[in-house]
Amino acid sequence: xxxxxxxxxxxxxxxxxxxxxxxxxxxxxxxxxxxxxxxxxxxxxxxxxxxxxxxxxxxxxxxxxxxxxxxxxxxxxxxxxxxxxxxxxxxxxxxxxxxxxxxxxxxxxxxxxxxxxxxxxxxxxxxxxxxxxxxxxxxxxxxxxxxxxxxxxxxxxxxxxxxxxxxxxxxxxxxxxxxxxxxxxxxxxxxxxxxxxxxxxxxxxxxxxxxxxxxxxxxxxxxxxxxxxxxxxxxxxxxxxxxxxxxxxxxxxxxxxxxxxxxxxxxxxxxxxx
Amino acid sequence: xxxxxxxxxxxxxxxxxxxxxxxxxxxxxxxxxxxxxxxxxxxxxxxxxxxxxxxxxxxxxxxxxxxxxxxxxxxxxxxxxxxxxxxxxxxxxxxxxxxxxxxxxxxxxxxxxxxxxxxxxxxxxxxxxxxxxxxxxxxxxxxxxxxxxxxxxxxxxxxxxxxxxxxxxxxxxxxxxxxxxxxxxxxxxxxxxxxxxxxxxxxxxxxxxxxxxxxxxxxxxxxxxxxxxxxxxxxxxx
Numbered sequence: 001x002x003x004x005x006x007x008x009x010x011x012x013x014x015x016x017x018x019x020x021x022x023x024x025x026x027x028x029x030x031x032x033x034x035x036x037x038x039x040x041x042x043x044x045x046x047x048x049x050x051x052x053x054x055x056x057x058x059x060x061x062x063x064x065x066x067x068x069x070x071x072x073x074x075x076x077x078x079x080x081x082x083x084x085x086x087x088x089x090x091x092x093x094x095x096x097x098x099x100x101x102x103x104x105x106x107x108x109x110x111x112x113x114x115x116x117x118x119x120x121x122x123x124x125x126x127x128x129x130x131x132x133x134x135x136x137x138x139x140x141x142x143x144x145x146x147x148x149x150x151x152x153x154x155x156x157x158x159x160x161x162x163x164x165x166x167x168x169x170x171x172x173x174x175x176x177x178x179x180x181x182x183x184x185x186x187x188x189x190x191x192x193x194x195x196x197x198x199x200x201x202x203x204x205x206x207x208x209x210x211x212x213x214x215x216x217x218x219x220x221x222x223x224x225x226x227x228x229x230x231x232x233x234x235x236x237x238x239x240x241x242x243x244x245x246x247x248x249x250x251x252x253x254x255x256x257x258x259x260x261x262x263x264x265x266x267x268x269x270x271x272x273x274x
Numbered sequence: 275x276x277x278x279x280x281x282x283x284x285x286x287x288x289x290x291x292x293x294x295x296x297x298x299x300x301x302x303x304x305x306x307x308x309x310x311x312x313x314x315x316x317x318x319x320x321x322x323x324x325x326x327x328x329x330x331x332x333x334x335x336x337x338x339x340x341x342x343x344x345x346x347x348x349x350x351x352x353x354x355x356x357x358x359x360x361x362x363x364x365x366x367x368x369x370x371x372x373x374x375x376x377x378x379x380x381x382x383x384x385x386x387x388x389x390x391x392x393x394x395x396x397x398x399x400x401x402x403x404x405x406x407x408x409x410x411x412x413x414x415x416x417x418x419x420x421x422x423x424x425x426x427x428x429x430x431x432x433x434x435x436x437x438x439x440x441x442x443x444x445x446x447x448x449x450x451x452x453x454x455x456x457x458x459x460x461x462x463x464x465x466x467x468x469x470x471x472x473x474x475x476x477x478x479x480x481x482x483x484x485x486x487x488x489x490x491x492x493x494x495x496x497x498x499x500x501x502x503x504x505x506x507x508x509x510x511x512x
Binding site: 114212215 | 330349476477484
């Protein structure tokens with residue numbers, strides 16, 4: 001068999017010509033989407049209201065800043081909190097691992113909205129007790145309550161990500177490092193973590209995106225984040241473009257993050273590609 | 275009025291709130307169960323389109339998942355709940371100028387949850403599609419089955435078995451997402467617990483009850499899915 005023949009064999013089969021049914025359906029669906037997109041753009045142009053924009057655009061920007069700070073603070077606090085939880089989950093001590101399991105099960109098994117209500121309205125209803133302990137200033141602010149609930153929630157998810165990533169590194173790596181005389185912390189830092197991070201990056205990115213999406217919830221407990229400002233703008237103007245704009249902002253934010261994570265993943269796995 | 279003990283508050287009947295919360299639980303379960311078949315069907319077809327060789331079909335399906343996975347659930351819900359009546363009204367008024375449209379929050383919740391659930395489920399189905407070797411299709415065609423028959427008799431049973439664990443996760447997040455519909459006044463678990471909390475001023479108690487309800491629902495569904503998983507495993511060819 002000559003070289004040209006081998007190449008010809010590997011080529012994928014030629015695409016069907018003409019207009020088979022699936023192609024018509026495909027074009028129809030794409031057409032529908034473009035119609036939808038054009039409709040939205042046309043609506044926004046038609047409903048363009050300089051007054052609306054001038055009044056609410058700064059509020060949206062402020063809301064975006066609130067959303068981003070809420071998410072970043074909760075992500076970091078959750079990451080710190082997830083360390084003991086992940087340690088507990090992997091521990092051989094039955095009590096410790098049981099406690100960590102219950103923590104993770106509770107925060108992953110109940111809706112974030114319920115958890116947020118439980119912190120903001122539930123803990124907030126113990127006002128006299130909180131005042132004697134001196135924590136009322138914290139639970140009085142909806143923003144802090146949101147951060148608190150979100151940190152606890154993401155800590156449970158991040159603990160599972162961390163545990164999964166560390167357990168994905170084969171046991172032989174630990175044994176090899178031990179035989180070289182590295183102690184446990186050194187092994188974790190120099191041998192296990194560099195391999196675990198590659199596994200954990202994508203789940204961490206997904207968790208970040210989920211947090212950004214979930215952060216819209218704090219609008220319900222009166223925090224003026226991006227969604228909160230959209231709600232306010234809608235309540236004042238009864239103009240649906242309030243929600244359309246916020247949807248566009250969220251979509252762009254999420255897409256940027258998603259592609260950013262993919263780019264980082266391509267960069268750090270470059271040595272694994274052949 | 276003497277302070278009511280929490281047992282009175284949690285009792286069944288006019289003084290207690292258990293009956294209200296129980297009716298909310300029914301609505302929650304009904305909403306999730308009503309969404310499930312629609313979401314599964316849409317998710318399957320979206321995944322089918324995503325792995326199809328026709329680029330236009332793939333593009334349409336990819337736009338679908340990008341949009342509905344990228345938008346926060348709450349934003350999608352509000353867009354539909356407030357936007358759909360406007361759109362429908364606009365269309366209906368072309369024919370009947372005096373008509374007004376009101377969207378039922380159960381229906382709106384169902385549509386939005388189906389959109390979100392299906393876009394996540396389609397990813398699960400897609401990876402299951404990719405796990406099935408091409409020879410399975412070819413084998414199906416070789417024994418004279420039509421495309422549709424091959425899909426139904428050969429591919430789908432394997433697909434479901436592979437996709438099941440992922441779909442279980444989708445179901446659990448669907449169950450949790452139903453709580454969001456409470457913000458558009460659907461009287462489900464969280465909504466009724468919130469009403470009880472506001473009336474009785476025992477917020478912590480009633481929101482804990484709501485959390486407990488969702489935990490119990492999650493445990494019940496993992497028992498059920500474990501059972502289904504075992505019966506699926508028994509049918510696997512050895």
